[in-house]
Amino acid sequence: MLYIRGLTYHPPASNLAILANVSLELPAQQMGLIIGRSGSGKSTLLQILSGLAEQNQGQIYWREQSLDPEYLQQLAGLVFQFPERHFCAGTILEELRLGHPEIGSDQVSQALIEVGLEHLPLNTAPHALSGGQQRRLALAVQLIRQPQLLLLDEPTAGLDWSMRRQLVNLLAKLKQHWTLLVVTHDMVDMVEIADRYWTLDQGILQAFEPSPVAEVEVSG
Numbered sequence: 001m002l003y004i005r006g007l008t009y010h011p012p013a014s015n016l017a018i019l020a021n022v023s024l025e026l027p028a029q030q031m032g033l034i035i036g037r038s039g040s041g042k043s044t045l046l047q048i049l050s051g052l053a054e055q056n057q058g059q060i061y062w063r064e065q066s067l068d069p070e071y072l073q074q075l076a077g078l079v080f081q082f083p084e085r086h087f088c089a090g091t092i093l094e095e096l097r098l099g100h101p102e103i104g105s106d107q108v109s110q111a112l113i114e115v116g117l118e119h120l121p122l123n124t125a126p127h128a129l130s131g132g133q134q135r136r137l138a139l140a141v142q143l144i145r146q147p148q149l150l151l152l153d154e155p156t157a158g159l160d161w162s163m164r165r166q167l168v169n170l171l172a173k174l175k176q177h178w179t180l181l182v183v184t185h186d187m188v189d190m191v192e193i194a195d196r197y198w199t200l201d202q203g204i205l206q207a208f209e210p211s212p213v214a215e216v217e218v219s220g
């Protein structure tokens, strides 16, 4: 279970707090979905949860353990928005082992099976993959480190309809083993597989229960 209590992030450069007193609870093996328009603070929240930035106030707990940024870097795996732009290795194998030369071939195969890319030769260039396959590889790059918590920033952005469907199906499957927190400005894809929902508006997080009417309004 992930607990966030009273988390506030207010860098000196900003007039207003970017995240204001954010609290949430997300049980293990569930998917939480945070919906907010551009600039609402979604990516900033994921950066804090992955230990890349530190809050001014508030606590983050995993079970009963309070987490500092160093611990969060181990516990959480962040898949950035447009993760394929951050690929820097020449082959799938190198991309998966980047910074972790100790990773063995069993872990490599397991991570690729997990995301449905086990059929690809390991010397395939990441840039030669389709858009959907690149997103899967970016997920495998995080899963191979066995994080407890998987954080996804706009995972379906820029994908066509069928690739989005495939990715949503994959996330529904991953939820059986991992705890997922997804942030998005477009809830349509993920709403059916999420377990808990919040909206984020100018750094203020509120619980939200999507109704069938709300879904029709958004997709229409």
Ligand SMILES: Nc1ncnc2c1ncn2[C@@H]1O[C@H](COP(=O)(O)OP(=O)(O)O)[C@@H](O)[C@H]1O
Pocket: 011, 013, 014, 018, 036, 037, 038, 039, 040, 041, 042, 043, 044, 045
């Ligand atoms: N270190 C920072 N200093 C000042 N402003 C920041 C900083 N980081 C993010 N912001 C601002 O915080 C707001 C939220 O940004 P972001 O988390 O990227 O939103 P989202 O991912 O929802 O689009 C934006 O207005 C952004 O310009």
Ligand SMILES: [Mg+2]
Pocket: 042, 043, 044, 081, 153
């Ligand atoms: Mg963002």
